[in-house]
Amino acid sequence: MSYLTIGHLYTALHAACASGVARVIEANGEDVAYADLSADERLAALDEGRVDILVSAWFPQDDALLAHGHEILGSLYHPEIKLSALKKAGKGANWTVGEFTSLLTTAAAQPYLEKAMEARPELKELPLEVLAPEAVLERVKQAEEAGECPLIALWQPHAIFHTDMLAELPGGDLLAGQEQTARLVLRKGLRDEVDEDMLDELSIMMLSNKVMSALDYAVSVDGMGPEEAAESWQRGRLIPR
Incomplete structure:
Protein backbone atom coordinates (compact mmCIF):
# COMPACT_ATOMS: atom_id res chain seq x y z
CA MET A 1 0.00 0.00 0.00
CA PRO A 79 3.15 33.61 12.18
CA GLU A 80 3.71 36.82 14.16
CA ILE A 81 5.53 37.95 17.29
CA LYS A 82 3.93 40.96 18.91
CA LEU A 83 4.34 42.19 22.44
CA SER A 84 1.19 41.53 24.43
CA ALA A 85 -0.15 42.20 27.90
CA LEU A 86 -3.02 41.00 30.02
CA LYS A 87 -6.19 42.52 28.65
CA LYS A 88 -7.29 43.29 32.20
CA ALA A 89 -4.23 45.52 32.59
CA GLY A 90 -5.73 47.94 30.09
CA LYS A 91 -2.45 49.07 28.55
CA GLY A 92 -2.85 51.63 25.77
CA ALA A 93 -0.83 53.30 23.07
CA ASN A 94 1.43 55.14 25.53
CA TRP A 95 2.57 52.07 27.49
CA THR A 96 6.06 52.05 28.99
CA VAL A 97 8.31 49.19 30.05
CA GLY A 98 8.24 50.45 33.64
CA GLU A 99 4.57 49.50 33.92
CA PHE A 100 5.39 45.78 33.73
CA THR A 101 6.63 43.35 36.35
CA SER A 102 8.42 40.80 34.15
CA LEU A 103 9.04 39.70 30.60
CA LEU A 104 7.76 36.30 29.46
CA THR A 105 8.93 34.64 26.26
CA THR A 106 9.81 31.28 24.69
CA ALA A 107 13.08 30.00 23.25
CA ALA A 108 11.68 30.33 19.72
CA ALA A 109 10.75 33.99 20.23
CA GLN A 110 13.81 34.94 22.28
CA PRO A 111 16.15 35.80 19.35
CA TYR A 112 13.61 38.31 18.04
CA LEU A 113 13.13 39.73 21.53
CA GLU A 114 16.89 40.19 21.88
CA LYS A 115 16.93 42.21 18.66
CA ALA A 116 14.13 44.38 20.05
CA MET A 117 16.24 44.92 23.18
CA GLU A 118 18.92 46.53 21.04
CA ALA A 119 16.43 49.21 20.02
CA ARG A 120 14.74 49.38 23.44
CA PRO A 121 17.43 48.69 26.08
CA GLU A 122 14.90 49.34 28.86
CA LEU A 123 13.42 45.89 28.09
CA LYS A 124 16.56 44.39 29.66
CA GLU A 125 15.51 45.83 33.01
CA LEU A 126 12.60 43.40 33.32
CA PRO A 127 13.16 39.96 34.89
CA LEU A 128 13.14 37.50 31.98
CA GLU A 129 11.37 34.14 32.04
CA VAL A 130 11.88 31.76 29.11
CA LEU A 131 9.01 29.28 29.06
CA ALA A 132 8.18 26.15 27.12
CA PRO A 133 5.27 26.89 24.76
CA GLU A 134 3.02 24.49 26.66
CA ALA A 135 3.74 26.32 29.94
CA VAL A 136 2.75 29.79 28.76
CA LEU A 137 -0.99 29.62 29.36
CA GLU A 138 -0.69 28.37 32.94
CA ARG A 139 2.06 30.91 33.76
CA VAL A 140 -0.04 33.79 32.45
CA LYS A 141 -3.05 32.56 34.46
CA GLN A 142 -0.86 32.53 37.56
CA ALA A 143 0.32 36.06 36.83
CA GLU A 144 -3.24 37.29 36.40
CA GLU A 145 -4.36 35.70 39.66
CA ALA A 146 -1.35 37.14 41.52
CA GLY A 147 -1.94 40.66 40.23
CA GLU A 148 1.28 40.66 38.23
CA CYS A 149 1.59 42.56 34.97
CA PRO A 150 3.94 40.65 32.64
CA LEU A 151 5.01 41.83 29.22
CA ILE A 152 4.70 38.88 26.84
CA ALA A 153 6.73 38.17 23.69
CA LEU A 154 5.29 35.09 22.04
CA TRP A 155 4.87 33.59 18.61
CA GLN A 156 1.32 33.33 17.47
CA PRO A 157 -0.50 31.16 16.64
CA HIS A 158 -0.57 29.74 20.16
CA ALA A 159 -3.30 28.31 22.36
CA ILE A 160 -3.35 31.41 24.56
CA PHE A 161 -4.56 33.50 21.62
CA HIS A 162 -7.69 31.35 21.51
CA THR A 163 -8.58 32.89 24.87
CA ASP A 164 -9.43 36.53 25.55
CA MET A 165 -6.64 36.95 28.12
CA LEU A 166 -4.18 38.98 26.05
CA ALA A 167 -4.20 42.22 24.09
CA GLU A 168 -1.52 43.15 21.57
CA LEU A 169 0.38 46.34 22.37
CA PRO A 170 0.73 49.14 19.82
CA GLY A 171 4.24 49.30 18.39
CA GLY A 172 5.06 45.82 19.62
CA ASP A 173 5.81 44.01 16.34
CA LEU A 174 9.07 42.13 16.94
CA LEU A 175 9.40 41.03 13.32
CA ALA A 176 9.94 44.65 12.27
CA GLY A 177 7.49 44.28 9.41
CA GLN A 178 9.10 41.14 7.97
CA GLU A 179 6.27 38.75 7.11
CA GLN A 180 6.66 35.08 7.98
Missing part, protein backbone atom coordinates in the same frame (compact mmCIF):
# COMPACT_ATOMS: atom_id res chain seq x y z
CA SER A 2 1.36 3.42 -0.90
CA TYR A 3 0.98 6.45 1.31
CA LEU A 4 2.33 9.95 1.81
CA THR A 5 4.31 10.79 4.92
CA ILE A 6 3.74 14.19 6.50
CA GLY A 7 6.59 15.49 8.63
CA HIS A 8 6.02 17.96 11.42
CA LEU A 9 7.64 19.34 14.55
CA TYR A 10 6.61 17.48 17.67
CA THR A 11 4.33 20.07 19.26
CA ALA A 12 0.56 20.22 19.61
CA LEU A 13 0.43 23.15 17.19
CA HIS A 14 2.29 21.43 14.38
CA ALA A 15 0.70 18.02 14.95
CA ALA A 16 -2.73 19.61 14.59
CA CYS A 17 -1.64 21.43 11.44
CA ALA A 18 -0.37 18.15 9.98
CA SER A 19 -3.73 16.53 10.68
CA GLY A 20 -5.52 19.38 8.93
CA VAL A 21 -3.34 18.94 5.86
CA ALA A 22 -3.87 15.18 6.01
CA ARG A 23 -7.64 15.62 5.67
CA VAL A 24 -7.14 17.25 2.27
CA ILE A 25 -4.76 14.49 1.18
CA GLU A 26 -7.07 11.72 2.37
CA ALA A 27 -10.03 13.34 0.60
CA ASN A 28 -8.04 12.84 -2.60
CA GLY A 29 -7.72 9.10 -2.02
CA GLU A 30 -4.22 8.97 -0.52
CA ASP A 31 -3.30 7.29 2.75
CA VAL A 32 -1.21 9.27 5.22
CA ALA A 33 1.50 8.52 7.77
CA TYR A 34 3.16 10.98 10.14
CA ALA A 35 6.76 11.60 11.12
CA ASP A 36 7.60 13.60 14.26
CA LEU A 37 10.78 15.60 13.70
CA SER A 38 13.06 18.00 15.50
CA ALA A 39 13.92 21.21 13.69
CA ASP A 40 17.36 19.85 12.80
CA GLU A 41 15.97 16.62 11.33
CA ARG A 42 13.68 18.21 8.75
CA LEU A 43 16.05 18.70 5.82
CA ALA A 44 17.61 15.23 6.12
CA ALA A 45 14.14 13.67 6.29
CA LEU A 46 13.23 15.38 3.01
CA ASP A 47 16.58 14.53 1.37
CA GLU A 48 16.30 10.86 2.31
CA GLY A 49 12.66 10.54 1.27
CA ARG A 50 11.47 9.73 4.79
CA VAL A 51 9.08 12.66 4.49
CA ASP A 52 7.03 13.53 1.41
CA ILE A 53 5.43 16.73 2.68
CA LEU A 54 6.81 18.87 5.49
CA VAL A 55 4.22 20.93 7.33
CA SER A 56 6.35 22.71 9.91
CA ALA A 57 8.22 25.26 7.83
CA TRP A 58 8.11 29.04 8.23
CA PHE A 59 9.64 31.25 5.58
CA PRO A 60 11.92 33.11 5.23
CA GLN A 61 13.46 31.81 8.47
CA ASP A 62 13.47 28.23 7.09
CA ASP A 63 14.90 29.05 3.65
CA ALA A 64 17.68 26.51 4.25
CA LEU A 65 15.11 23.72 3.76
CA LEU A 66 15.06 24.56 0.05
CA ALA A 67 18.80 24.13 -0.42
CA HIS A 68 18.53 20.73 -2.15
CA GLY A 69 15.76 21.34 -4.66
CA HIS A 70 12.69 20.79 -2.52
CA GLU A 71 9.59 22.79 -3.42
CA ILE A 72 7.45 25.15 -1.35
CA LEU A 73 3.69 25.19 -1.77
CA GLY A 74 0.78 27.21 -0.48
CA SER A 75 0.36 29.72 2.33
CA LEU A 76 -1.27 28.22 5.42
CA TYR A 77 -0.95 31.08 7.92
CA HIS A 78 1.32 34.00 8.86
CA THR A 181 4.59 32.52 6.09
CA ALA A 182 3.85 28.92 7.07
CA ARG A 183 4.12 26.86 3.90
CA LEU A 184 4.30 23.23 2.86
CA VAL A 185 7.56 21.78 1.57
CA LEU A 186 7.31 19.01 -1.03
CA ARG A 187 10.31 16.71 -1.28
CA LYS A 188 12.15 16.93 -4.57
CA GLY A 189 10.36 14.91 -7.25
CA LEU A 190 7.07 14.48 -5.39
CA ARG A 191 5.11 16.63 -7.84
CA ASP A 192 5.73 14.06 -10.58
CA GLU A 193 4.40 11.23 -8.39
CA VAL A 194 1.08 12.56 -7.12
CA ASP A 195 -2.18 13.90 -8.49
CA GLU A 196 -1.95 17.52 -9.60
CA ASP A 197 -5.49 18.24 -8.39
CA MET A 198 -4.47 17.32 -4.85
CA LEU A 199 -1.52 19.70 -5.01
CA ASP A 200 -3.81 22.41 -6.33
CA GLU A 201 -6.08 21.94 -3.31
CA LEU A 202 -3.14 22.07 -0.94
CA SER A 203 -1.84 25.21 -2.63
CA ILE A 204 -5.03 27.12 -1.78
CA MET A 205 -5.53 25.65 1.70
CA MET A 206 -5.74 28.40 4.33
CA LEU A 207 -5.80 27.95 8.10
CA SER A 208 -4.96 31.41 9.57
CA ASN A 209 -3.47 32.22 12.97
CA LYS A 210 -6.96 32.19 14.49
CA VAL A 211 -7.67 28.64 13.32
CA MET A 212 -4.21 27.43 14.30
CA SER A 213 -4.54 28.91 17.79
CA ALA A 214 -7.89 27.15 18.14
CA LEU A 215 -6.34 23.86 17.02
CA ASP A 216 -3.45 24.30 19.44
CA TYR A 217 -5.90 24.98 22.28
CA ALA A 218 -8.00 21.94 21.37
CA VAL A 219 -4.97 19.64 21.53
CA SER A 220 -2.85 21.15 24.29
CA VAL A 221 -5.62 22.34 26.63
CA ASP A 222 -8.78 20.40 25.83
CA GLY A 223 -6.87 17.15 25.33
CA MET A 224 -8.16 16.32 21.85
CA GLY A 225 -6.03 14.20 19.56
CA PRO A 226 -4.67 16.12 16.55
CA GLU A 227 -6.94 14.25 14.13
CA GLU A 228 -10.01 14.86 16.32
CA ALA A 229 -9.15 18.56 16.51
CA ALA A 230 -8.73 18.78 12.73
CA GLU A 231 -12.08 17.11 12.20
CA SER A 232 -13.75 19.49 14.68
CA TRP A 233 -12.29 22.45 12.82
CA GLN A 234 -13.40 21.08 9.47
CA ARG A 235 -16.94 20.63 10.82
CA GLY A 236 -17.02 24.18 12.16
CA ARG A 237 -17.00 23.20 15.82
CA LEU A 238 -13.83 24.97 16.96
CA ILE A 239 -14.59 28.41 15.56
CA PRO A 240 -18.15 29.48 14.67
CA ARG A 241 -18.47 30.17 10.95
